[in-house]
Amino acid sequence: MILVTGVTGTVGGEVMRRLPRGVGVRVMARDPGRVAGVPAGVEVVAGDYGDVVSLGRALAGVRRAFLVTTRVGGGDDAAFLAAARRAGVGHVVKLSAAAVLDRGAGDVITCWQRVVEEQVRGCGLEWTLLRPRAFMSNCLSWAASVRGERTVRALYGTSPHACVDPRDVAEVAVRVLTQEGHAGRAYTLTGPQAVTAVGQSAVLGRLLGAEVRFVELSTAQARAVWAERYPQPVVQALLDSAGRQRAGAKARVEDTVREVTGRPARSFAQWAADHLEAFTPPAGPVAAGGPVPPGEPA
Template identity: 65%
Template sequence: MILVTGATGRIGREVLRRLPADQAVRVLARNPDRVTGAPGTAEIVQGDYGDSQSLTRALRGVRAAFLVTSRVGDDDVRFVRAAVSAGVRHVVKLSAAAVADPGANDVITRWQRANEDLVRGSGMEWTLLRPRAFMSNALAWAESVRAQHVVRAQYGSSPNACVDPRDVADVAVRALTEAGHAGRTYTLTGPEPITAAQQTAQLAELLGRPLRFEELGADQARAALGARYPHDLVEALLAGAERQRAGAKARMDEAVPALLGRPAACFRVWARDHLGSFSSP
């Protein structure tokens, strides 16, 4: 039995779609009605990391688990404790590429470093996935692209080797279903670094209409992010943007092509496949 968490998010949803049809799958979801793409035989369990009884139910009989957490706090601690008690043998943990950057010391990165240490020290087999930023982050521009034909972002000329979430999911499925991934850490990037201005140009070409890129200053970005996130997360995201401007996120890794036997997907492919989100109704 494989347990998938984060099944309503961008990676977990794609993992569910890619697991073999004959694989026993269980899904832990806070809102089961939002789970899509699960195999017809999948068992969906309602629960939350803060509900120890739901974790016990979800982890019963599980061999391997895909662990995704998004709230800075103790969710990983609760899950790992329950997984060890349930006899889970292997945890595939979604982390972040910034963990390996000595210049990254924001609250999100410190939290992920602690989570990695927790998993490594759990006594279970583990695999750590460290993706660079997801190409799907561009969906944050969809509304302004549709309504105003504009993309607004910080530091439009700073590159990021962002990765297609579907490539991350493909790697996760291999780690969950194949031997040979225990004790491994994989940094997952796209095939090339790309800037927000270049992404805007590619979107415009695919849409067949001009788009304008507007660079946000630090205060504008802080205000925009502050409308969506708490203060500590806002500051973490701004710190990440500064590291990107310094070139810290441009480095590529060969893990995706090495593991999947094909090139990592480029932004143009991701954008083409999601063009409907940017198209006017």
């Protein structure tokens, strides 16, 4: 039995849908009613990292688990790993982030991720770490302004980042969960080339058949927008992350997706073409609109 967490988020749901038929799959969510697109034969259970009893039920009979957590500093990983040991789980695959390798990254999110990685490595179970760069799907935060104004607003528009398609991250996770030979490994996952927000805007314009203009946000503007959505430590972490990206810390490309799956990583153009409906304006004139959140330089 394979347990998948984070199924209402960006990667976990893709993992759930890509696991092969015939493999016992269980997914855990705080609210099972929010889990969409569940394949036939997949078991959905209620579970909360803060509820030891629910974790025990979710992990009963599980051989391998895909672990996703988002509560910075909340202790969710330690609680899950302890429950996994008690349940006799053999292998935990943890979704982390490539920033843990950047010595210049000292923000609260990256420091938390490093602590979690240490917990995973010392948990007494077999483990694998997946360290993706920013997800291409972060660009969906531009969708409203592209539909309404054919405009992208973002911070540091010419800074390169080797963002990755979440589907590629999920496909790597599926290989690790269903094949041998990945224990004790840490995989950094990127797209096939570094891109910029300006370049991504141009790609969207070509696919839409209309110019998509890019507007550079100031640091103060980005801070104000993020402050409407996140607490101050997270806002500062996002700004620090964007600064490292501007300095080139996120431009390195890895071929890990090909090495694990046997095929190259998808390009941003491929991702955008597959999600073009989100950016396509409705019939009629393009309307003016207000500022929108920039893409998050995770």
